[in-house]
Amino acid sequence: MMSTSEPTLRLTDRKRAAVIGAAIEEFLAAGFDATSMDRIAARAGVSKRTVYNHFPSKEALFAAILGQLWESSDTGEVTAYSAAHPLRAQLLQLLFKKLALLNNEAFLSLARVAIAAGIHSQERARDMVARMGEREEDLTVWIRAAAADGRLKTSDPMFASQQLQALVKAFAFWPQVTMGQPPLSADEQRHVAESAADMFLARYA
Amino acid sequence: MMSTSEPTLRLTDRKRAAVIGAAIEEFLAAGFDATSMDRIAARAGVSKRTVYNHFPSKEALFAAILGQLWESSDTGEVTAYSAAHPLRAQLLQLLFKKLALLNNEAFLSLARVAIAAGIHSQERARDMVARMGEREEDLTVWIRAAAADGRLKTSDPMFASQQLQALVKAFAFWPQVTMGQPPLSADEQRHVAESAADMFLARYA
DNA sequence: CGGAAAGTAGACTGCTCAGTGTAGTTTATT
DNA sequence: AATAAACTACACTGAGCAGTCTACTTTCCG
Numbered sequence: 001m002m003s004t005s006e007p008t009l010r011l012t013d014r015k016r017a018a019v020i021g022a023a024i025e026e027f028l029a030a031g032f033d034a035t036s037m038d039r040i041a042a043r044a045g046v047s048k049r050t051v052y053n054h055f056p057s058k059e060a061l062f063a064a065i066l067g068q069l070w071e072s073s074d075t076g077e078v079t080a081y082s083a084a085h086p087l088r089a090q091l092l093q094l095l096f097k098k099l100a101l102l103n104n105e106a107f108l109s110l111a112r113v114a115i116a117a118g119i120h121s122q123e124r125a126r127d128m129v130a131r132m133g134e135r136e137e138d139l140t141v142w143i144r145a146a147a148a149d150g151r152l153k154t155s156d157p158m159f160a161s162q163q164l165q166a167l168v169k170a171f172a173f174w175p176q177v178t179m180g181q182p183p184l185s186a187d188e189q190r191h192v193a194e195s196a197a198d199m200f201l202a203r204y205a
Numbered sequence: 206m207m208s209t210s211e212p213t214l215r216l217t218d219r220k221r222a223a224v225i226g227a228a229i230e231e232f233l234a235a236g237f238d239a240t241s242m243d244r245i246a247a248r249a250g251v252s253k254r255t256v257y258n259h260f261p262s263k264e265a266l267f268a269a270i271l272g273q274l275w276e277s278s279d280t281g282e283v284t285a286y287s288a289a290h291p292l293r294a295q296l297l298q299l300l301f302k303k304l305a306l307l308n309n310e311a312f313l314s315l316a317r318v319a320i321a322a323g324i325h326s327q328e329r330a331r332d333m334v335a336r337m338g339e340r341e342e343d344l345t346v347w348i349r350a351a352a353a354d355g356r357l358k359t360s361d362p363m364f365a366s367q368q369l370q371a372l373v374k375a376f377a378f379w380p381q382v383t384m385g386q387p388p389l390s391a392d393e394q395r396h397v398a399e400s401a402a403d404m405f406l407a408r409y410a
Numbered sequence: 411c412g413g414a415a416a417g418t419a420g421a422c423t424g425c426t427c428a429g430t431g432t433a434g435t436t437t438a439t440t
Numbered sequence: 441a442a443t444a445a446a447c448t449a450c451a452c453t454g455a456g457c458a459g460t461c462t463a464c465t466t467t468c469c470g
Contacts, residue, residue: 012437012446033238036427047448058428115383118325119317120236125385132384150422163404166375167368174379176372179321179337180330199368202408217417217467239456254460263458324430 016054025067030110031116032062062117070131075101078138081145086133087152087205094139095168095193103183104174111177114203139164152204153172160204167196210284221259223249228270232315237267247332256300267322274315275336283343286350292357292410293402299344300398307377308388317381346367357409365409372401 022044024034037058041048055061079093101107118125140161146152154160172193175181184192227249231240242263246253258396260266260327284298323330345366351357376397380386390398 001349015447032326037429038427044329047450048428049449050447052429056429112324115467116321118384119321119382120239122385125383129380129384129386159400161308162375163372163400166371169375169379170367170371174374175334177324178383179323179334180327181334195364198212203404242459243457252417253458254420255418257459258417397436 014045015046015050019051019054019061019069020065022046022116025068027062027065028106028113031113032058037061066110066114066117069106069129070085073101073104073107073110078142081142081149083149083151087146088201090142091197091200094142094194095164096189098139098165098168099172099184099189099193102169102176103189105183107184108173108176111173136161142156144175154204160200164196164200167199168192219256220249220251220255223251224229224256224266225270225273227251228266229274232267232270233311233318236318237263237351241243242266257331270317272313272321274311278306278312279313283347286347286354288354290355292351293406296402296405297398299347300401301394303344303373304377304389304394304398305372307381308394313378313381313388315335316378320382337362341366341370365405369401369405372404373397 019040022056023035026040026043030033037065040049040061044051051061055064075097078097079090084092086115114124114128118128140158143152143154143161143164144157147154147157152160172184172189178184224245228240231245231248234240242253242256245266246256249287256266260269264271280302283302287295310333315376319329319333323333345363346355348357348359348366349362352359352362377389377394381388
């Protein structure tokens, strides 16, 4: 028998959580290189040795943090294609959902750190490519459905999907991640989404 | 060894050139943090003190290298808007020129390093935003001219220009810079340029 | 050609950091 | 209460790094 969700969490679990929390703050604020294990331990209110008792190395801690953040940024199910509704409205809904994620400060921090770490690590970069691919599949699925329904004219839904996302990310993702630009206001988001949808439909509808 | 115009270049100039060359290689290969002045000196076949006699600090050397690389990646004049020629042909020419730069390995390395450095330095990031803006003005100028000529329907040439570039960079720049993806083949470049032009003209022509 | 100015080599300082070893204290379980 | 597991303080190793010092060598110019 066991009791998992009891009010009194075991000390070791509390310590581990504190380490992870501190590591997230530190890594997101300063990146991998500029963050030291001493600082993480201090911030967590834990001895450095305890950090190493939970995670064998800085690399392992970083990987654990990255994985956890990635999981937590999953936003759940997507609206599926509907033959009954106008394309533009459906498209806008998908784009707004995408923009909401891209504008999330936590997501941007994660992207910044992941990219900074990946720029000089082939292995990490490869991992990111794969994960990103999955994450962006929803739009492709929608486009493929609309094309199968004869309402979009494209022979390459994947490519079209990348084009569509390009029109959003160029304003709401890359400038924020790579150049520290401020996130888009609600008005700007609407403008970007509508412009992207208009251009996309002008070409493929 | 080589003798270009003058057989005897002053020793100090040769040393300085060696330092700059080594610094470029090292910084481009490993980024700012992971590059040490000792390594640069060793690679240049020069004492560390010599490096410091030419450049007061690592920061200064890095800034000098970045500036020089930026200058050297300037590709000269652009084809101006012509009322007499078809829009699509002109647009494709501009896009091919852009793609040639984006696919340049040296330019990609520079971008990688600059972005990695900028991600954790507000000051550098701001500088990059400004430089990038200038560098990308040519497309905006062309679009504005075509709009003034009544052949493109847009009230915001700058925005339209960013959309157009988004359609190219999403395939030929961001994946290469941030995820170490291989550059585009000639066929892929043509496909990306034509698709971007088609979509752009479908919306604004 | 000779001496001052400029350049140079490499040891050295002082610092930060990842990771370990140890001896002792606190917490959980039975 | 006894025992095992986890945590802690902290000293320590070994490595790397930015930047400096000093004694020596090369270059330049009158």
